[in-house]
Amino acid sequence: MPDLGGRRVVVTGIGAVSSLGMGARNFIAAIRAGRSGIGPIGQFDATGFEHVLAGEVRGFSPSTYLHRISPEEWGRSSQFAAAAARMAVDDAGLGSPKLSSLRTASCFGTTNGESQLLEDLGEQWVFRGPEHLDPRLVHQIDAGRISAAVNVELGLTGEALTLGTACAAGNYSVGYAYDLISSGEVDVALCGGADASNRATHAGFHRLGALAADVPRPFDEHRDGIVTAEGGAALLLEPLESALERDARVYAEVLGYAMSCDAQHMTNPHAPSIAACIKRAHRNSGIKPADVGYICAHGTGTEANDATEIAAVREAFDGRVPPISSIKSVLGHTMGAAAAFGAVVSCAALHEGFLPASSTLRTVDPELGPDVDCVPRVSREERLRVVENHGFAFGGNNAVTIFGDIAA
Amino acid sequence: MSTLPTQDRPVVPETGGTRFSSLPVSPVDVVRCTVFSAAGQGLDAMADALFRGSVTGREPDGGVTPGEYPPRLDLLALPDFVPADTLGRKGLNRLTRTDQLASVACAVALRELPRQAAAVEPDETGIVLGTSVGSTRRVGEFIRDTFAEERPYFVNPSHFPGVLMNSAAGRAAIHLGLTGLNSTVSGGPLAGLHALRFARNALLAGHARRLLTGAFEELSPQRAWAWHRSQGLAAGVPLGEGGAVLVLEPSGGREGGPRPLARLLACEVGFADPKSGLPSVSRRLANCIRTALVRSGVAPEDVAVAVPGAAGRGGWAMVEELALREVFPRGGTSGPVERLTIQPVLGETDSANGALQLAATLARWQDGRNATEHERAAVITSISPDGSVGCAVVLQPPLDRE
Numbered sequence: 001m002p003d004l005g006g007r008r009v010v011v012t013g014i015g016a017v018s019s020l021g022m023g024a025r026n027f028i029a030a031i032r033a034g035r036s037g038i039g040p041i042g043q044f045d046a047t048g049f050e051h052v053l054a055g056e057v058r059g060f061s062p063s064t065y066l067h068r069i070s071p072e073e074w075g076r077s078s079q080f081a082a083a084a085a086r087m088a089v090d091d092a093g094l095g096s097p098k099l100s101s102l103r104t105a106s107c108f109g110t111t112n113g114e115s116q117l118l119e120d121l122g123e124q125w126v127f128r129g130p131e132h133l134d135p136r137l138v139h140q141i142d143a144g145r146i147s148a149a150v151n152v153e154l155g156l157t158g159e160a161l162t163l164g165t166a167c168a169a170g171n172y173s174v175g176y177a178y179d180l181i182s183s184g185e186v187d188v189a190l191c192g193g194a195d196a197s198n199r200a201t202h203a204g205f206h207r208l209g210a211l212a213a214d215v216p217r218p219f220d221e222h223r224d225g226i227v228t229a230e231g232g233a234a235l236l237l238e239p240l241e242s243a244l245e246r247d248a249r250v251y252a253e254v255l256g257y258a259m260s261c262d263a264q265h266m267t268n269p270h271a272p273s274i275a276a277c278i279k280r281a282h283r284n285s286g287i288k289p290a291d292v293g294y295i296c297a298h299g300t301g302t303e304a305n306d307a308t309e310i311a312a313v314r315e316a317f318d319g320r321v322p323p324i325s326s327i328k329s330v331l332g333h334t335m336g337a338a339a340a341f342g343a344v345v346s347c348a349a350l351h352e353g354f355l356p357a358s359s360t361l362r363t364v365d366p367e368l369g370p371d372v373d374c375v376p377r378v379s380r381e382e383r384l385r386v387v388e389n390h391g392f393a394f395g396g397n398n399a400v401t402i403f404g405d406i407a408a
Numbered sequence: 409m410s411t412l413p414t415q416d417r418p419v420v421p422e423t424g425g426t427r428f429s430s431l432p433v434s435p436v437d438v439v440r441c442t443v444f445s446a447a448g449q450g451l452d453a454m455a456d457a458l459f460r461g462s463v464t465g466r467e468p469d470g471g472v473t474p475g476e477y478p479p480r481l482d483l484l485a486l487p488d489f490v491p492a493d494t495l496g497r498k499g500l501n502r503l504t505r506t507d508q509l510a511s512v513a514c515a516v517a518l519r520e521l522p523r524q525a526a527a528v529e530p531d532e533t534g535i536v537l538g539t540s541v542g543s544t545r546r547v548g549e550f551i552r553d554t555f556a557e558e559r560p561y562f563v564n565p566s567h568f569p570g571v572l573m574n575s576a577a578g579r580a581a582i583h584l585g586l587t588g589l590n591s592t593v594s595g596g597p598l599a600g601l602h603a604l605r606f607a608r609n610a611l612l613a614g615h616a617r618r619l620l621t622g623a624f625e626e627l628s629p630q631r632a633w634a635w636h637r638s639q640g641l642a643a644g645v646p647l648g649e650g651g652a653v654l655v656l657e658p659s660g661g662r663e664g665g666p667r668p669l670a671r672l673l674a675c676e677v678g679f680a681d682p683k684s685g686l687p688s689v690s691r692r693l694a695n696c697i698r699t700a701l702v703r704s705g706v707a708p709e710d711v712a713v714a715v716p717g718a719a720g721r722g723g724w725a726m727v728e729e730l731a732l733r734e735v736f737p738r739g740g741t742s743g744p745v746e747r748l749t750i751q752p753v754l755g756e757t758d759s760a761n762g763a764l765q766l767a768a769t770l771a772r773w774q775d776g777r778n779a780t781e782h783e784r785a786a787v788i789t790s791i792s793p794d795g796s797v798g799c800a801v802v803l804q805p806p807l808d809r810e
Contacts, residue, residue, distance in 0.1 A: 048560045103429065111572065113541055113594065121634075122551030130478070130633040138638040139793070142540050143573060144595030144602075148794040151679045157692060159677040160796055161602055164539060164573030164592040172591060176606070179613045185429050200547075203554045204568035206561035259615060261534065261590035263581040266569035273587055276531065284614075394569050395578025397590050 009181045010406060012248040013092025013236030014344045015084040015192075019055040019229060020331060022065070023087055027341075028348045032379050034359035036330040038215055038227050043197035044119065051211040055229025055332025056197050068153050075114035075140050076196035078149035080232025080337070085150040085190045088234040093248060094188070096154055104188040106150040107161040107176050108234075109169020110336035111393075113143030115198035122200075146194055150234075158186060167298075167333070169193050170233065170340030171391035171399035175257035177237045178401075187242065192234035193340035201335065202228045208267070216301035216333070218326035218358050219310075219374040221365040223301045229332030233340035235347065240406075251347035252403040255386070256285030262396030269305055274312035274390075274398050281388070281400040282316075289317040291386045292402075294355055296342040298390040299326025300333055309390065310368045322388075325375035329360040339391030339399065346387040346403045355380045433703045436608050437668035438802075439525060440655035442517040443767040444509055444624075446484035446648050446754045449516075451767065455775035457753055458768060476629045478636035482646035484755035485627050495583065502566045503579060504543035505626035505649075510535075510576035511583045513653040514620045518584060521655065522666035528657075534588030534616040535577045536607040537653075538599025538623030540759040542573040545628035576624060588616045597717055598677065599623050600762020601790045601798035604654075605675040611658050624651030625760040641756055645720040648755015652767035669770050670802050673704035677798040686727050693731035693797035697787055701735075704785075704801040708736055708745075712783035713772070715748045715765040717790035720756030728791045748772060748786075762790050766802065773804045780804075 016023060019037025020030035030037070037055045046052040057080070062071045065083035074082070085106065089099060112118075117137050124132050147160035159180075163172045170193035177189035205211050205228060212225040243250050258280035262270035282289060298309055306326075313321050327345050334341055345356055361376040389401045443450060447457035457463045463484065477483065491508040492500055494515050503511070514535060541547060550571045554560045569575055574592040581590050589610060593602040600623040607621040625631075627649035635641055659671060676699050680692035701708060714732050718724035736745040750768045751757075757764055765788045773780050781804075788800045 048558075050561075110594075113573065118541065118547060119551055122548060123555060125548065125630075125633075126552050126555040130629065131637075133633055133637040135638040138634045141634075142594065142596040142792075142794060144540070144598065144792065144796065145794050147595075148679065148792075148796060151795065152681045152683075155681075157679050159605075160595075160679045161606070161677070162594040164542070164594045165590075166572050166574050176609070179609055183609070183613065184431060185609075199554050199560060200551050200563075200571065203561045203563050204550070204565075204571065207563050207565045208568060259534075259589035259591065260531070261578070261581045261587050263530075263585050263587045263590075266575070266578055266582070276587070393574065394572055395574040395590070395592075396581060397574055397578065397592075 007182050007184060008240035009178050009237055009254045010240050010243050011235050011251045011254060011347045012238055012243050013088035014251060014347055015087025015091060015234040016344055017057055017080045017084045017232040019057055019231060024091060024344060031327055031345055031356050032354060034330060034357050034378060036215065038332050044199040049206060051206055053227050054197050055227055057231055066153055069149050074149050075117045077110055077114050077194045078146050081108045081146045081194035082149040082153035084192055084232035084234035086153055088190060088236040089154060092236040099188060100155045102188050103158060103186045104156050105159040105180050105186045106147045106156060106190045107163060107173045108147045108150065108191065109163040109165060109173040109193035109340065110143055110146050111166045111169060111195050112198060112201055112335060114141050115201060116196045117141050119199050150190055165397040166393035166395055167335050167338050168391035168393035168397045168399045169336040170338060170343060171389060171401050174235060174343050174401050175399060178254045178257060181237055181239055187238065189237045190234055191237060193337035194232035195230055195335040195337050197228060197230040210302055212301060215360050216328055217360045218299040218301040218329050219306050219364055219368065220361050221363045223306060225302050226300045227332035229334045231334045231337045233337050233344050235343055250406045252350040253406050255287060255402040255404045257281055257399060257401040258284050260398045264396060267394050269308040269392055271308045271312040271315065274392060275315035277398040277400050278312065278316035281402050285402040287386055287402060292322045292388050293384040294349060294387045295322050295324040296346045296387060296389045297324050297326045298392045299328050301328060307367060310372060321372050323355055323373040323375055325356050325358040327356055329358050339389065342389045343401060346389045350384050350387055350403055350405050353381060353383045355382050430699060430702050432705060433674045434612050435659040436611055436672045437657050437659045438654050438670040438672055439657055439668055440517050440521055441652060441669060441767050441770050442513045443652040444486055444489060444513060444650040445764060446650065448487050451771040451774055454768060455771035458750060458771065459775065459777055461753055463753060477632050481632055481636050483627060484646045484648040486650055504546045504570040504575060506543040506576045506624050507570060507579040509624040509651055510537060511580040514580040514584060517620060517653050517655050524666045526665060528618040530585055531587045532617040533586045534590055534619050535580055535586060536591045536603045536619050536621045537577045538593050538603035538759050539573050540594060540596050540599060542575060543570055543626060544631040545626060546570040548630035595796055596759060596792050596794060597761050598790050598792045598796040598798050599759035601675060601677060601800055604672065604800055605677055607656050608675055611656060619656045620653050621656050622651055622653035622763040623760045625649055625758045640721055642720050642722045642725060645751050646755040648757045650757055650764065651760035652763040654766060668805055671805055673801040673803060674700040675800040676700040677796060679795050681795050682793065689797060690727050690730040693728065693789065693791055694734040696797050697731060697735045697799040700799040700801045706785045706801055710784045711736065711745050711787055713746045713748050713786045715769055715786055715788045717761045717765055719749045720751035724791055728789055762788065769802055
């Protein structure tokens with residue numbers, strides 16, 4: 001963009017509503033320690049399913065985190081987004097009044113929107129008939145409400161955009177927020193993703209044979225699928241100048257991002273298109289492949305994803321695979337929040353200097369080829385300069401975000 | 409942390425939309441538009457219906473069983489939509505109706521690009537679609553199966569991808585082999601404007617060179633019952649379906665290209681919590697319109713027509729109208745700004761409203777019967793019960809300077 005283009009963009013606040021704990025501190029500590037958030041399904045009746053594990057947010061008490069939006073009026077995904085956003089604002093040291101006085105946008109990604117409310121309506125339809133649908137729920141099902149909830153909770157009057165690009169949506173939202181700030185459109189952007197554990201998603205993956213027998217084991221020789229999960233993750237982005245001006249803690253700089261589409265198959269990932277997306281992200285970020293010290297993988301733990309992802313990385317990195325790991329090993333697949341959690345972890349990895357582990361990895365799949373460091377079992381201390389975060393989705397939607405150390 | 413009881417909500421300060429960026433925007437060309445509405449396919453059919461003020465009402469096709477739809481709800485289905493003609497028969501039933509609408513519209517739009525239109529690489533061509541929740545029928549039926557089948561996971565695996573909001577954009581990309589950015593935005597009645605804004609940003613930031621941008625909504629029993637139960641339709645407005653896709657490219661990228669159908673300038677989106685009162689939602693929309701005009705370099709008196717979005721939602725048309733009157737006062741220095749209100753004619757189309765409003769603007773400017781050749785600009789507005797408001801500014805290109 002000609003006029004004001006190219007403002008540098010940094011992350012100064014992070015928030016997490018997760019099965020690993022509430023707040024970014026607890027979430028990151030659990031990631032570093034390799035604690036798992038996976039357990040028995042509690043958000044829906046799991047009777048009749050053969051796979052009954054999920055990564056659920058247990059004991060989420062909306063009133064602890066939300067001042068303005070009430071659980072009667074907003075679905076669980078919206079509550080997750082609003083709570084995570086408020087945490088990110090607090091973490092950034094920006095009060096709500098200050099925030100409302102700035103030009104602030106919110107953009108959050110989701111796969112299934114307000115899936116639990118849709119499920120409630122579906123249940124009413126089946127067991128009582130369509131003439132008994134609860135109109136109160138009908139008013140709450142639009143996926144656009146996820147970002148609206150953030151605006152209501154924080155008293156914002158700027159753009160509220162919800163991205164529906166499935167399991168890559170968290171990265172789409174970080175990218176869109178980056179563009180808005182870089183181009184001078186807004187001064188602050190809250191971005192991230194949210195999804196709630198629900199019956200239909202679990203049934204769909206179950207039927208596809210994509211659910212793990214127990215925990216997910218990304219990159220493992222005997223990996224056998226995903227574990228469905230839920231949560232909300234948020235990042236607060238602002239221009240570098242304003243962060244320096246107010247002496248804010250800077251986690252990382254957003255160097256750039258790219259999007260691509262497989263245009264091949266709705267559910268099978270496609271390595272050439274992912275590789276093209278990675279290369280484009282490098283170009284947009286002004287970095288070379290050799291600069292990347294760690295990749296926060298999409299890493300679902302399915303046979304197809306992990307093989308395709310490593311193949312794509314090999315192609316984009318001219319054969320060298322940087323250290324790459326999957327936080328889904330302990331978090332499960334949080335769908336529309338997944339890439340946003342990845343972005344939060346990428347920022348923490350740069351800021352604290354560590355490589356998150358593929359905690360459940362036993363033996364790296366030899367089929368992935370030589371020299372693949374998936375950070376097995378335990379996380380490692382390491383200073384990083386550039387981190388790459390992956391998000392791929394059904395529908396062939398890919399997005400790759402690149403984060404850099406501000407001092408680098 | 410303490411919680412505030414809802415009645416003691418802090419009042420969100422009334423902040424002017426002018427606080428938001430007032431930088432001039434770069435224009436984007438609308439090179440092509442493919443539309444499906446209750447009037448049929450194409451801008452001419454749409455212009456006819458809007459000129460007459462009516463369409464021939466059609467019951468939903470596609471295997472409607474009596475009693476599937478709520479009683480006493482007026483429905484307007486698409487006439488003559490035959491997806492097999494474009495997509496073939498193979499695997500067609502795996503696609504949702506929304507998938508089919510989007511795939512056919514994108515295919516037709518690319519096929520009908522003017523001959524002088526530049527070739528753009530598939531990896532620089534993308535799709536941006538707006539939606540509310542995706543395919544209402546597919547979502548409803550999939551959830552139903554998890555309750556009704558012997559086991560909750562005895563769902564149809566080939567129906568799973570269609571449950572997702574991004575299914576239509578993904579399917580259209582597969583059909584056309586478009587590997588450029590592919591995005592889906594949600595936001596109920598705002599979805600069309602969100603898509604236009606997202607696409608504008610992506611083109612100007614260099615993420616793509618050509619974007620098929622629009623929104624589609626299918627008629628289904630699930631959607632009809634939801635409207636029926638929430639009693640949300642304005643009196644006299646049927647429930648419709650359809651949508652439009654616009655082929656967008658950055659303006660002035662090439663000499664000697666085809667004359668665009670229109671030029672899309674600012675597309676502003678803002679928010680006001682409806683709980684702070686409907687007047688504040690009106691004011692926020694008015695600010696959005698003003699900002700959009702300023703950023704477009706268009707004065708209020710340059711605007712000939714306003715194309716509102718909320719006419720199909722009971723109680724919301726006036727909220728939108730008040731904003732329009734604030735920006736374009738009656739008896740002001742400018743002449744009257746005409747209203748082009750499409751929902752009473754074409755039906756309420758939820759997330760497809762914005763795309764159809766833009767298509768209606770193009771249809772009006774193409775239609776020789778309206779003497780619209782001197783109209784310079786139109787504003788397309790949108791308002792959501794959830795609090796989002798938006799405005800896009802569209803220019804009619806000069807007819808005499810080829």
